[in-house]
Amino acid sequence: MTWWRRGLASVVLGLWLGSFALFAFVVAPTAFRVLSSANVAGSLVGPVLDALQFYGMGAGLLLSALAASERRGALHIGLPLVLALLCAASQFGVTAAIDSIRPEAFGPSATAEAAAEFARLHSLSRWLYAATGLGLLVLCWAQARPDPTPRA
Numbered sequence: 001m002t003w004w005r006r007g008l009a010s011v012v013l014g015l016w017l018g019s020f021a022l023f024a025f026v027v028a029p030t031a032f033r034v035l036s037s038a039n040v041a042g043s044l045v046g047p048v049l050d051a052l053q054f055y056g057m058g059a060g061l062l063l064s065a066l067a068a069s070e071r072r073g074a075l076h077i078g079l080p081l082v083l084a085l086l087c088a089a090s091q092f093g094v095t096a097a098i099d100s101i102r103p104e105a106f107g108p109s110a111t112a113e114a115a116a117e118f119a120r121l122h123s124l125s126r127w128l129y130a131a132t133g134l135g136l137l138v139l140c141w142a143q144a145r146p147d148p149t150p151r152a
Contacts, residue, residue, distance in 0.1 A: 060085075079142070
């Protein structure tokens with residue numbers, strides 16, 4: 001991989017992993033610990049998560065394109081696409097459903113069924129986030145390995 005492509009890929013991947021880790025280990029726990037209610041904390045965390053998911057979609061596509069332009073292996077090309085799809089599924093599927101049910105789960109006319117559905121969707125969102133984070137660690141490992149030298 002050319003030096004500038006490897007450098008760009010490293011920066012994009014580092015920002016992706018770093019932002020996901022900062023959100024998971026600092027931003028979200030702090031918001032839910034210091035803000036007055038879970039609903040208020042969710043109002044802060046939601047837009048931050050939206051930004052992370054959109055970045056993940058773009059970063060995954062860019063990393064895959066960089067790897068394809070250098071004819072790297074299937075792991076380098078396919079895994080970023082899978083991670084981008086996980087971000088898209090989370091953003092456009094799960095987060096959209098959470099946003100639509102939030103008033104029914106936490107509003108003045110909240111129901112137990114809506115609260116249970118919110119909890120189920122929130123759990124799914126966390127699993128998708130964790131799977132993306134694990135995939136990012138694998139991608140970092142793959143990115144750090146030297147390219148194999150062709151045999152004569």
